[in-house]
Amino acid sequence: MDKGQGAGNLVERARQGDQEAWAALYTSVYARLVAFAHRRLGNADLARDAVSETMARAVTRIDSYVGTDEGFAPWLFGICRHVVVDIQRQTYRPLPPGLLRSDVDDPGPAEVVLDSEEQAQVRAAFARLDPDERELLELRVVGGMSSAEVAAALGKQPGTVRMAQMRALGRLRTFLEEASRVG
């Protein structure tokens, strides 16, 4: 959706206030946005609200969107990041200590059994990353974006994002190795 003729047309139509185009854009990116927002907020309702707000802001600011190769989705993710922060402020909900799902939702008995030790280690290692690193990797993994798209969402240069991502993954790997040594 983001790239290619179809998306371009949708964005152009959206600029004209075409309801169908907006609905199509919304639907196409919704899953990734809501997953990302949920990751950050740890709450399904808040996540959906964040996505709604993101779209509302997108509607009012569509004129400022300059179509790029990276497409429309990164632009929405850029808005969504700020919406998430706004929600966190407004709800006075402190960011979960670790943004890992295990920290947010306690796994049930079944999950505990099924959840491999390895996954637990990954979660723990991820929780040790800096907030910026976690966000970057979440945009990449949960948001399903490429490095270039993440760069567009963060308003940074693609090269900078690649380097940051490499560093983050390197640290993650180090943490994992530490964990396996201890384990």
Add this chain to the structure above:
Amino acid sequence: MWVEGGDIHDELLDRLGGVLAPPEDLELTPSAAELEMLAAAVAARWPEGAAAPAVEEADQTPGGTPAFPGSPVRPLVRRRSLRRLGSGAWRAGSVAAGLVLVSASAAAAANGGVPLPDPVRVVAYTVGLPVDSPALHETHEDIKELKEAVEANDKPKAEAKARELVHKDLPKVPADEKREAKTKVDAAIAEAVPKMPSLASTATTTTTAPPATTTTEPAPAPSTTATTLEEKPNKGEEKEKDRDKPAGTTKTTETTTTTEPESTTTTTTPETGEEPSGDPGAGTGDGGSIGTDPGPTTTTTAPPDTTTTTGPPPEETTTTTTTAPPTTTTTTAPTVQPATEEEPPTVQPATEEEPPVVEDGQE
């Protein structure tokens, strides 16, 4: 060096993806309500609307509420609650129906017929629909009751109603409706006095005020003093009324043209040191708020007098002893000045505690 798409880090990303994946119960498609909200935002942004609402799916999951127009500063929490409110079809329906009812009945009432229930009136008035304010409505009701009491020759009730009108109802009426209310109250009391003279006292306070004043006032140095007196009673309310209007002309205008009120104010100003704006606005109102009549009375009289400030004195010099407080008048005048203080309306409550605007994306 790590290259996207091929080394160990990609494997790590995959593992991370498995761990960070959203819970299975998280809905990954927008609900009909959310699509409706988007449609509402789009419709608000492009009022002329390019296309028809694109929410065919809306039928699948009823309960959508086009809760918000596309405003970037919309408070998130409120929207959330709206969305939840609309989670059930019946809720959305009842909210919509309520809105329709309110606006419809308010419109009907505004056109002059249907009585509005108080809560509806409050909502309608607050929302800005063309209905009488609750206070004005209350005044109307009390006038009606006063008339009924007079007809029934129920003296205590009539007196109580008269007092209530003057002391309780009128002060509550918003500035933009006060003139209307005042006129009606005056008329009602004046009408009642012949049948029930005991109301005169109340009436005097309200209606008679002007004449008395006039009397006391020494006609000679008329302009200033006289005027002041006359105005005194009005002031409080006048000010409020005139706030939005250009000059103090108001009622008087018909007869005397602009002369009366305007000049008066002007003259007085220097002494009192009032605001230069010339707006008669001053008197706090309450206690003296009763002096509603002065306006009308003055008006009639005015014409004969000089175009200058003289207007009031000549007239009905008669009774209304109570008014004696010419002195009071004088005093009152200054009080009026605080007009500036009344300004507070300017102080608007902080709308939203929106955190500092954060730049979105790469706009």
